[in-house]
Amino acid sequence: MSSVLRKLAHFPLPSGKAGRLERQDARQQDGGAVLLCIPASPPPSFLTYHASMSSSDSPRPFAHLHLHSHFSLLDSTIQIPNLVDQVKEMGMESVAITDHGNIFNAFQFVKAARSAGVRPIVGCEVYVAPGDHREKGAQGMGQKPYYHLVLLAENQQGYSNLTHLVSEAALEGFYYKPRISKELLSKYSEGLIGLSACLSGEVPQRLMQRDVPGARRVAEQYREILGPDNFFLEIQDHGSVDEEFVREGMKDLSRLTEIPLVATNDCHFHRPEDVFAHKILIGIGQNYKLSDLQQKYVYNGQFYVKSADEMYRLFEAFPGACERTAEIAARCHIEFDTSTYHLPSFPVPEGENESSFFRRIAREGLERRLSQPVERKTALEEYNARLEHEIQVIEEMGFPGYFLVVWDFIRHAKEEGVPVGPGRGSAAGSVVSYALGITDIDPMEYDLLFERFLNPERVSMPDIDIDFCQRGREDVIEYVRQRYGKESVCQIATFNILKAKSAIRDVGRVLEMQFGDVDRIAKLIPDDLGITIEQALRDSSELRELVEGDEDVAQVVETARKLEGLARHCGVHAAGVVIAPEPLANLIPLTRTSNEEVITQFDKDDVEALGLLKMDFLGLRTLTVIDDSLKSIRQAENPDLDLDTLTLDDPAVYELFAAGDTDGIFQFESSGMKEVLRKVQPQVFADLTALNALYRP
Numbered sequence: 083m084s085s086v087l088r089k090l091a092h093f094p095l096p097s098g099k100a101g102r103l104e105r106q107d108a109r110q111q112d113g114g115a116v117l118l119c120i121p122a123s124p125p126p127s128f129l130t131y132h133a134s135m136s137s138s139d140s141p142r143p144f145a146h147l148h149l150h151s152h153f154s155l156l157d158s159t160i161q162i163p164n165l166v167d168q169v170k171e172m173g174m175e176s177v178a179i180t181d182h183g184n185i186f187n188a189f190q191f192v193k194a195a196r197s198a199g200v201r202p203i204v205g206c207e208v209y210v211a212p213g214d215h216r217e218k219g220a221q222g223m224g225q226k227p228y229y230h231l232v233l234l235a236e237n238q239q240g241y242s243n244l245t246h247l248v249s250e251a252a253l254e255g256f257y258y259k260p261r262i263s264k265e266l267l268s269k270y271s272e273g274l275i276g277l278s279a280c281l282s283g284e285v286p287q288r289l290m291q292r293d294v295p296g297a298r299r300v301a302e303q304y305r306e307i308l309g310p311d312n313f314f315l316e317i318q319d320h321g322s323v324d325e326e327f328v329r330e331g332m333k334d335l336s337r338l339t340e341i342p343l344v345a346t347n348d349c350h351f352h353r354p355e356d357v358f359a360h361k362i363l364i365g366i367g368q369n370y371k372l373s374d375l376q377q378k379y380v381y382n383g384q385f386y387v388k389s390a391d392e393m394y395r396l397f398e399a400f401p402g403a404c405e406r407t408a409e410i411a412a413r414c415h416i417e418f419d420t421s422t423y424h425l426p427s428f429p430v431p432e433g434e435n436e437s438s439f440f441r442r443i444a445r446e447g448l449e450r451r452l453s454q455p456v457e458r459k460t461a462l463e464e465y466n467a468r469l470e471h472e473i474q475v476i477e478e479m480g481f482p483g484y485f486l487v488v489w490d491f492i493r494h495a496k497e498e499g500v501p502v503g504p505g506r507g508s509a510a511g512s513v514v515s516y517a518l519g520i521t522d523i524d525p526m527e528y529d530l531l532f533e534r535f536l537n538p539e540r541v542s543m544p545d546i547d548i549d550f551c552q553r554g555r556e557d558v559i560e561y562v563r564q565r566y567g568k569e570s571v572c573q574i575a576t577f578n579i580l581k582a583k584s585a586i587r588d589v590g591r592v593l594e595m596q597f598g599d600v601d602r603i604a605k606l607i608p609d610d611l612g613i614t615i616e617q618a619l620r621d622s623s624e625l626r627e628l629v630e631g632d633e634d635v636a637q638v639v640e641t642a643r644k645l646e647g648l649a650r651h652c653g654v655h656a657a658g659v660v661i662a663p664e665p666l667a668n669l670i671p672l673t674r675t676s677n678e679e680v681i682t683q684f685d686k687d688d689v690e691a692l693g694l695l696k697m698d699f700l701g702l703r704t705l706t707v708i709d710d711s712l713k714s715i716r717q718a719e720n721p722d723l724d725l726d727t728l729t730l731d732d733p734a735v736y737e738l739f740a741a742g743d744t745d746g747i748f749q750f751e752s753s754g755m756k757e758v759l760r761k762v763q764p765q766v767f768a769d770l771t772a773l774n775a776l777y778r779p
Contacts, residue, residue: 141173143408144390147203147277148232148316148346151179152648153186153577154207156367158350159360161647162191165387166198168352172389176411178203180232183260185248185671186575186652188241189418189688203414204241205234206248207279208262215255215263228261229287230279231304232316232346234414240273241416245671252673253680260673268307275410276308277316278332280348281324285315289331290324297331301341314344314410317403319396320384333400344410345393345403350385357383359644365592366645372593423543423693426566426663428486440482441473443489447517451524465513465526472514475538484695487661488546489518490565495550495558501705503549508535520546522726543690547657547698551709555701559659569665572672572680574658574689574696578651582607582615585642593638603628603635615643654679657698658686669694704748730767739764749774 150158151165162179169177177200179191188204195202209228211217235241247270251260267274278285278301285304288297305313315332318325336343351360361379365371370378388396390404397403430439448469452462476482495502496519504510505521511530515521525532536544550558563571580588583604590600606625607618619626619639629636654675660682662669670692671683682689690696708725716723738744740763742756750759750770755777764770 141390142394142404143175144393144404145174145176145178145201145203145407145411146347146349146387147178147205147234147344147407147410148180148207148280148318149178149349149387150181150207151187151191153179153184154181154350155649155652156363157182159356159363159644159648160349160352160387162187162194164352166194166200168387170198170200172387174200174390176201176203176408176414178205178234178411178414180205180207180234182207183209183248183251184673184683185244186577186649186683188671189684189691192416192418201411201414202416203234203411204244204416205232206244207232208247208251209259210267210284211255211257211261211263213263215251215261215266218257226287227258229284230282231284232277232279234275234277234410235273235416236275236312236414237273238416240275242668243270243272243274245669246270246667248683249667249672252683256674264303264307271307271309274308274312275413276304276313277344277346278304278314279316280318281322281328283316285332285335286328289328289335294331294335297335298338301335301339305339305341313341314406315341316346317343317397317400318346318348320348320382322382329400342406343400343403344406345397345400346407347388347393348385349387350381351387353386354383356386356644357381359641360385362589362592362641363645363648366588366650370592375592418692420691420693423480423695424663424669425481425483425695426487426570426661428483428490430486436482436486437477440476440486444469444473444485444514444517447519448513451517468513468526468532469517472512472532472536475532475536476514479536479538479541481536481544484544485514485518485520487695488520488548488697491558491562492518492520492548494561495554498554498557500554500558501551501709503700503702503705506547506549506700507545509544509546511535515546520548543693543695545698547700549700549702549705551705552701552703553706553709555699559699562659562661566661567665569667570662572660572666572682574655574660574686575673575681575683576653576655576658576685577649578653580646580648580650582613582618582642582646584650585615585646586638589638589642589645593634593641595634595638599634600638603638615639615646654681655686657700658689659697659699660689661695661697702748704746707746736765739770749778 146169149160149165151160151162152158158181165177165179177195179187179202181187183206185204185206192202192204208231210231211228212226233244233247235244247262247266248260250266251262255261255263255266280286281290284300285297288294288300301313301315307313315336317329317332319329332343335341351357360381361375362372364379364381365375368378394404428436428439430436434442448465452465476485492502505515505523509515510521510523511525511532512521512535513525513532515535516524523530559571559573586604586607587600590603603625606622606628607613607615608621610617619629625639629639652673652675660666660670666672666682670689672680673683674680684692686696712723712725739750739759742760744750744756744759749755755773758773758777762769762773764773
């Protein structure tokens with residue numbers, strides 16, 4: 083037997099419903115219950131699971147209202163496209179996602195579910211502080227730092243309030259977890275439906291402490307906050323003794339308070355057979371080894387997306403608890419508006435509006451540009467005609483304000499001596515960009531197309547990427563914050579995803595394989611961008627042979643295959659900054675990084691899709707090097723040196739390119755590009771542009 087399989091032989095199997103747990107202890111760890119589960123009998127088989135899915139042609143009404151996607155970072159293996167397909171196959175009309183303390187995936191989820199004909203319910207399992215969420219530290223003898231509560235957005239107002247709650251929790255209430263308070267919930271309660279949550283909810287905790295009056299008081303408090311028809315007592319059955327005790331307590335509490343019961347499953351993976359991959363994911367997140375997980379894994383094999391039939395069988399002693407999930411789901415409906423642009427208002431001189439001011443400074447800018455010599459003596463009328471055409475398109479598309487915003491912060495950067503790149507991407511094809519000083523490239527001279535940048539046949543926000551010297555980038559962003567308000571400007575989230583190689587290495591570490599063995603497997607994954615393990619197995623015969631001949635390798639690869647594509651970490655996008663016309667928390671959810679930096683909870687694609695102004699402020703090392711070099715040359719040799727007057731046809735420069743002597747030259751310094759340069763021997767500037775385009779299509 084292989085070493086990994088020997089370890090697995092001593093690892094407790096997940097308990098099934100048929101195998102009621104003989105013993106389960108509940109302890110507190112970071113405010114949540116830790117379940118140590120000892121199974122009395124094996125779990126249900128894979129075949130039993132699939133039989134339960136197809137046992138009825140017309141599934142009874144049910145919707146999962148307590149479910150975690152992989153944006154409950156390193157705590158769930160559920161991916162949105164797979165989830166939507168799964169619940170649709172099960173015959174469910176609706177499904178909720180209630181990630182821990184965030185709504186990172188709300189836009190993606192709604193989009194995917196709607197396209198599949200499934201009703202999406204945007205929710206969050208929030209953390210509720212026992213007192214003021216802004217106060218850190220202990221708030222009383224024996225007080226937990228937080229309790230769980232499930233919130234579902236019933237309508238647009240509910241979604242807006244949920245956005246405010248998760249933002250406030252992350253920005254002001256973080257203590258171990260992003261926390262709200264009951265007082266804050268009262269402020270933002272309209273349009274929200276609440277469930278009492280899992281064993282870590284305050285009502286279940288009171289019941290487990292045999293404090294029935296306290297449990298009743300808390301339940302009635304939530305009903306008062308959320309409204310008489312908007313709070314429900316949640317019951318779950320993953321096979322634990324504590325859950326059984328709480329279910330009976332909830333039944334009694336429901337009779338006492340007339341607060342209805344609702345049945346949920348705390349879903350963290352798709353199917354029963356995914357439990358081992360989920361264990362390993364927990365190990366990755368908590369830096370555990372397989373041997374640690376025997377005692378520290380807090381789940382069992384029941385935390386999967388169960389069918390309606392399975393849920394009805396589990397809760398047959400609680401009439402109406404399953405049907406009520408579908409009733410709640412039918413109440414929930416939100417939409418994201420992707421047809422409206424949310425552009426900041428640019429302050430213009432008295433007597434002007436954005437369009438008139440934009441037209442004036444564009445025309446004045448072109449006059450200044452044409453007062454300088456240009457290599458191709460194009461008639462002034464041709465420049466003006468092109469400028470007027472672009473101005474008309476920009477005004478018809480509603481983007482004068484966009485150009486004013488960009489013009490303003492680039493002007494500020496140049497006035498403050500922050501080096502700015504001459505132009506990147508399709509924006510260099512615009513005479514307006516050239517006239518405003520946004521770019522320094524004459525598009526008429528190089529026959530660049532405006533329609534590649536803005537096309538009235540395909541209305542979308544302009545996309546201008548601006549390069550700044552690394553040293554000055556943050557100063558420019560701070561200027562924008564001061565200009566439009568700190569609450570209206572922040573950077574954008576990006577999510578580090580478990581990819582094929584990293585998943586292999588992480589799984590191997592948790593399974594306690596030797597580093598050299600794991601490294602050997604990982605190196606058999608090709609370096610192709612975006613390659614999956616499935617593709618690697620198809621393309622690499624050596625990897626296939628290794629998997630087929632070694633059980634340890636097969637275990638690592640199969641587990642990694644289930645984990646690749648999951649979000650591992652939320653960080654700051656390298657360049658993206660969003661600028662809004664009002665406080666961002668009114669429009670999208672916000673969070674805070676470990677460095678205390680405020681960022682969006684949505685990624686750049688979602689931010690742009692929702693019509694927000696996203697700018698890329700790129701900090702370029704090359705500009706810093708050029709700036710330092712110019713300063714040194716001016717100080718030592720030529721105080722009048724002007725970069726803009728340097729010719730583009732210096733033979734000595736092309737000799738360096740032809741020799742591949744391009745260290746430090748942006749986009750020309752890779753070993754592959756150097757080899758191409760030596761083969762092609764560029765002689766003119768057009769050769770360099772062609773090489774750059776062909777090598778980086």
